[in-house]
Amino acid sequence: MWLVDNLFNLISGLGTAKDKTVGNVHVFVPRPLPEIQAAYRGNWIARKVVDVVAFDMLREWRAWKAEDAQVEAIEAAETALGVRQKLLDGLRMARRDGGAALLIGDGASDPAQPLVPERLGKGSIRYLHVLGREEITPGEPDRDPASPWFGEPVSWQLVSATRGQQAIHPSRVVRLIGAPILESVQSATERGWGDSVLQAVFEAVDQATSSAAYVNAMLPEAKQDVISVPGLSQHLSTEEGTRRLTDRFAYAARMKSMFGMLLLEGDGKSPDGEVFEQKQISFAGLPDVVRLFLLIAAGAADIPATRLLGQSPSGLNATGDSDTRNYYDHVAARQKVELTPAIRRLDELLIRHALGARPPEVWYEWNPLYQPTQKEKADAFKTVADAVAVLAKAKLAPLEILAQGTKGAAVDSGLFPGIDAAYEEHGDAPLTEGELDADQFGPDGQPAEGFTGTGNVVPLRGRVAGGQQVADAAPRTLYVSRKLLNGADLLAWAKSQGFTDLYPAGELHVTIAYSRQPVDWMAVGPTWQGAELKVEAGGPRLVERFGDVVVLLFSSSELRWRWQEIRDAGAAWDHPDYQPHVSFALSADGVDLDQVQPYNGPLVFGPEIFEPITENWRARLAEDSLGGGPNATLPFRDAYNPNQRRDARGRWTSGLEPLPIRLKRKHHPRIQQL
Known part of the structure; x- marks a missing residue:
């Protein structure tokens, strides 16, 4: 007899009688229900195989699509009947035992009679019960092709200790199946139920469990003391010799336990005396073997190891994100293909129970299992907003x-x-009601002073004024910074580290943009971080010297993102990269920066300040010095003025003018950049 579609190799024996795999035969060995239930209760892997998928299918629940009042009524009915929890219990029971049922009752009509949806009024459903396959028995299937109940039991039998057997019409029962049985003959033997999901993974679960158990059994044997005794056979040849030998080493064990010493005859090395040594079992490679069997169990259950085992992914650059997304897609598909058709009868009755009718426009969809983070939501919305802006501008x-x-x-x-x-x-x-007059706006296109608009929203920049579109502002140089609101905390730390030439607290800031290239400020737009930006405590911090000035370097993805956004709007940047920092001291006199512990507390910055760059800062200094007033102080050193000297109060003076000068940051290009 010739075998078709098989591979033979007479040299290696592949496919011949020498091939050990030729004798492999798959034989179905059904696991009895008590064993399955015992495994669910006593084996953590088996329990998670059953529970995880059922829980994930209902974890985010569903969103009804209807008018608000209708949605509220349906959701209230779901809560009152406990639909979500009872469906979860039913799915768990079905996956464990192969099947379960939900019994729907109106409390009024005979359970043996059909529950007609069109006759169901508002608030008609009285109860929803979960029944195991041993509690409710399906009858013979309906084989009438013209019957609306074709393929379903003619009736169900509910066994009650007080009422005996109660006939239930199939319109009142929602059947849930574990692992479907495709063969009709085999399915008939199970009376329409399916297999337990544990049936196909039992072997993998047992192997994973036993592999860990075997390693655990080796732990007490991991280290063994071995003593070589000369003439051991002679000592054991007589009862007296055996007793004396036993007493000898019992006493030696007590000495080792009490005093931490072991008494041996001889020097412990020569063959003539007793020799002591320890044998240690090597566990190298065993964790990988146990992990392999756990991964096999996860694969057999069709659940990612990150979800089944709760472990982090391993490997270079491994995040497990792709496995999780694939698993979520798999669960979402099962929701649509398996769960939605299975509970359609319940949903139709639920809608009529909640609303009193069946509006055709009411439907629902399952909420996505993958829930993006706030940052992912913000990034996605920013992409949409940018696309809208491009479409509007074009x-x-x-x-x-x-x-x-x-x-x-x-x-x-x-x-x-x-x-x-x-x-x-x-x-x-x-946004506004009626026509806007030209005098309602100033020359810069902003609402005039005192004008708040006639509608619900104050008019925005760039809206129509007198029927004409306000032109964009003229490009100009740009310097963007944020004041450090808790500067006193930073200066207190700086003093504790020995710094003396400190900036005033009101001058501490972080620079975000410094562009000599003119920029349309309106194109930059506002920041998403609002009036306050907080850099949480901790993270990378360094103290370094920029020229004579000492700065605190820190990390902030928000500031870096904002810097890049301003660059994208057309701003220039004179440095190869952007590093957020705060300049806090004009010198490091007497301080070893290598010994300084960087400030590790929070940094709280105020709103963004937009200013033009002032290149003629020396002329402005002269104006300030001649004018005196609030600008006539110079509390810190100008790194670009070699004529400065300290006055009697320790303040820095220009060394040229009779009056001290206050060096304002916006007048100093070097300080602007720092």
Whole structure:
């Protein structure tokens, strides 16, 4: 007899009688239900295989699509009936035992009679119960092709200790299946139920569990004391010799336990005396073997190891993100393909129970399992906002349509709590009511002083004035900074480290942009961080010298992102990279920077300050010195003025003018950059 579609190799024996795999035969060995239930209760891997998928399918639940009042009524009905928790219990039971059922009751009609959805009024469902496959028994399947219940049991039998057997009409039962049985004959033997999901993974679960157990059993044997005794056989040949030998080493063990010493005959090395040595078992490679069996169990359960075992991914640059997303896609597919059809009967009855009718426009969708972080949401919304701005600037779409799209994106993003209610209150009306007069705006296009608009929102820059579009502001040089609001904390730390030439607390700041190249300030736009930016305590901090000035270097992704955003708007930058820092001392006299412990507390910065760059700072210094007044102080040193001297009060003076000069940051290019 010839075998078709098989591979033979007479030299190696592949496919011949010499091949050990030729005798492999798959034989189905059904696990009895008590064993399956015992494994679920006593084996942590088996329990997670059953629970994880069921829990993840319902974890984020679903979102009903209807009017707000209808959604609230349906969700209230789900809560009152405990639909989510009872469906979770049913899925767990179905995955463990192969099947379970949800019993729907109206409390009024005979359970043996059909529960007609069209006759169901508001508040008609009285209970929803979860039943195991041993509690409710399906009858013979309906084989009438014209019957609406074709393929379902003609009736179900509910066994009760007080009422005996109770017939239940199939319209009142939602059947949940564990692992479906595709063969109709085999399925009939299980009376329409399926297999337990543990049936196919039992071997992998047992191997993973036993591998860890075997390693655990080796731990007591990891270290053994071995003593070589000359003439051991002679001592054991008689009862007296055996007793004396036993007493001898019992006493030696007590000495070792009490005093930490072992008494031996001889020097412990020569063959003539007793020789002591320790044998240690090597566990190298065993953790990898145990991990391999756990990964096999995870693969057999079709659950990523990061989810089943709760362990971090291993390997270079491994994040486990792709495995998690693939798993979530798999669960989402099962929600749509398996769970939604299985509970469709319950959903139809639930809608009528909550609303009293069945509006055709009511439907739902499963919420996504992967929930993005706030940063991911913000980045996605920024991408949408940038795209809208490009379309608006290029006039590729009407502004009204873009406004509606932006409204939907803002509401769906979840970044702005209450914005949907605000949109509903404001409606589609324009930001202002009626025509705007030209005198309502100043020459820069901003609302004139005292004008707050006639609508719900103060007019924004760039809106129409007198029927004409306000032109963009003329480009100019740009210097952007944020004042350090808790500068006193930083200066207190600096004094504790021995620094003396300190900046005033009001001068401490971080530079974000310094562009001699003219920039349209309006194109830069406002920052997302608002009026306050807090850099949390900790993280990388360094103290270094920039020229004579001492600075605190720190890390801030928000500041770096904002710097890049301003660069993208057309600003120049004279340095190869951007490093956030705060200049706090004009010199490090008497301080060893290598011994300084950097400031590790929080840094709280105020709102962004936009200023033009003042190149003629020397002329402005002269004006300030001649004018005196509040600018006539110079509390710190000008690194570019070699004529400076300290006065009697220890303050720095110019060395040229009779009056001391206050060096303002905006007049000094070097200080601006620092």
